[in-house]
Amino acid sequence: MTSSLAVEVTLKHLGQAANNFEVGVFFLPFVVETGAELRGLNSSGFYYCNKLQHVKKAWLLGLLVSKLKSDLDAMMDHLNIQTDNPCAVLEQENAKLFLKGTSQDKYKFFLQSTDLAKMRTTYTRIDETTRMIAESTLTQEKAKIVTLRDAKNKVKKHWQEAQKLEWFFVDEKETVAANVxxxxxxxxxxxVNNAEKLAETKEVVEELEKDQNEANAKLEETSTRMSETIDKRWMHKAIFAKLAARCNGTKLN
Known part of the structure; x- marks a missing residue:
């Protein structure tokens, strides 16, 4: 009994031109097809049929570019892609060690043969470096936060002092305005009081002027009467003098 499988992978072949694989031959995107066959019911594994591996230009109606394993291996090496099981083909000594080893040994061998152990070490180093960078960045950011918090407190304090000073000036201006x-x-x-007093004084002055005018009129009338009385007295005196002169026989001029 024979069973077979086929796996098809589409590579977009993007990125920088320097990293692409034979751009003039393998245009983007392209399809990589690989297959395997299982022969016999008691077979211990798959036998890879390298003849089924080939590359197609997917965008050119499935045009076959190559079916050589060397081209596929070169492309996989260039793109750092591993498709074959590294444990499938072993040297005799390594195969014996692999078959006699425990499950843990086989797992360790698998990690080493697939470069997963190396990748784990690399990722561990990356994680450690990332952690150190994160801790350093976190420390720096915390220091920045402390600095920013101090600056914020200073600005807040200055603002509060400015507010107090502003309210002080406002209170002072309000006090001055209230006094004014x-x-x-x-x-x-x-x-208003002076106007009332002025009106009262004006009334008093008018009354005084009225009284003064009345007094002046009375005085003038009295003066006229006195003048008339004096004139009459002088007239009477002259008459009496003439009469006396006549009586005494003296001629008066």
């Missing part, structure tokens, strides 16, 4: 307003109100009250 009170002074203006007092002046307005003084003006």
């Amino acid at each position: 307003e009170n002074t203006l109100k007092q002046k307005e009250r003084d003006v």
Whole structure:
């Protein structure tokens, strides 16, 4: 009994031109096909049929480019892709050690033969380096956070002081404005009071002027009467003098 399988993998063949494999021959994208056959019911494994391995230009209607294993191996080496089971073909001594070994030994051999152990070491080193970088970056970022927090506190403190100073000036201005307003109100009250006093004084002056005018009129009338009385007295005196002169026989001029 024979069983077979075929695996088809499409490679986009992207990236930098320097990393691509024979761009002039293997255009992007292309398909890699590989197959295997299982012969016999008691077979211990697959026998890889390298003749089934070939490369196609997938975008050119399945045009066959090559079916040589050397081309496929060269491409796999260039692209760092491993397709064959490294444990399938072993030297005689390694095969004996592999068959006699425990499951743990076989697993270790498998890790070494597939470069997984090397990859594990590389990834461990990468993880350690990443962890160190992360810790260093975290320490630096924490220091930056402390610095930023201090700067924030200083800015907040300055802002609070500025707010206090601003409110102090506002209170002072409000106090000055209140004093000015009170002074203006007092002046307005003084003006009203002075106006009332001025009106009262004006009334008093008018009354005094009226009384003065009346007194002047009476004085003038009295003066007129006195003048008339004096004139009459002088007239009477002259008459009496003439009469006396006549009586005494003296001629008066």
